[in-house]
Amino acid sequence: MSVVAIVGRPNVGKSTLFNRILGTRRAIVEDFPGVTRDRNYARITRYGTPFVLIDTGGFEPASEDHLLAQMREQSRLAIEEADVILFVVDARQGLTPSDEDVAAMLRRSEKPVLYVVNKVDGFSQEAAAGEFFALGGDRLFSVSAEHGRGMDDLIEALLEALPASAKNDALAEDETRLAVIGRPNVGKSSLINRMIGAERLVANPTAGTTRDSIDTPFAYNKKRYVLIDTAGIRRKGRVQEKLEKYSVIQSLKAMERAHVVLVVLDAEEGVTDQDLTVAGYALERGRAVILVVNKWDLVEKDQGTMKKFTENVRRAFKFLPFAPIVFVSALSGQRVSKIMGEVERVSVEFNRQVPTSALNKVLEEAVISHAPPMVQGKRLKFYYMTQTGVRPPSFVVFGNHAAGVHFSYERYLANKLREAFGFNGCPIRLTFRNRGGRE
Structure with missing residues (x-):
């Protein structure tokens, strides 16, 4: 699924544009800069061509303020993930040096950029918008995100700029795609290496080693599968500057391509709110789900430990009463072989047709x-x-x-x-x- 990022200086109307494209008021909108500090994202389906839209905090290239620096890094991450960029400027404030700095950075990204001149509510702003041609775009989209003015032309151009989907279920009906999803450092890459019997992925105890989705084709019982390893999904407030470049969007895109989602939990930490959020993403997208409790070898046990843990998982994931639970250790290989047995059974149910x-x-x-x-x-x-x-x-x-x-x-x-x-x-x-x- 394609990704569209909205970037620009603070208070140019990015969140208002985000809400206008989404068709509902989801991003917080206030008339002062810096309200949006993290990336906000949504799956857009209302235009016939689905895509993920990212709203970002304001981008101030030269600011040394710590908060603005974090917001700037969030914008950079969104640009890295995006297939198309909506660069928003403010017709009322006019062209600024910061706009020029952002435009220069976007040109270096070599990605399609649509130049959106926002807050054009009348003829006076329309006439003044021409100065933004200095940013290097061959076309300007004069809009009022607040009132919907000029949005039809912008949406039409945006849909034309989206790349053709690289993945299509209809082209691979005979393969089953598995997305391995979970918080950072729950052992996703180690689990995949153990499942396919090779050190295919970099496994490291430092959280966040995996930053992109990685596909690994393999065969099991004469059937074709693709394992999709993803960056760990972490609360947006925990994603900081260059230290932690975890890509929520990459994980969501992996779910879009998957048929079965393995939600990996950490047996030592137990179920966390973030585990529930990750599983909720999979359920929203209508994916088959298997709950994989990793690091089970590190838990002190008695005869009732697994039963009690299962009850706790069922109670926490009450919205997934149908999901199988598998207890494994990626490190020792304990019960890892049971995962593919569950995948086979779940795949049959996922494709079941009833007269x-x-x-x-x-x-x-x-x-x-x-x-x-x-x-x-x-x-x-x-x-x-x-x-x-x-x-x-x-x-x-x-x-x-x-x-x-x-x-x-x-x-x-x-x-x-x-x-x-x-x-x-x-x-x-x-x-x-x-x-x-x-x-």
């Missing part, structure tokens, strides 16, 4: 066992169900009041599908539509 007749039998029995609730004085009715896709298994249920289906009843139907057909290790997507087709 419509069998689905509707389960739907009928589910409704008889637990009738849908009343909505606006009328009983919800479901007429039939059909499967619309795999990876993940996706279903549409047709009824008389799609908007009235409560999430608890949706969860009930999903559980009934699991009881009947399995789908272990992967999410189920249910969509409800009125019989006329409206969701």
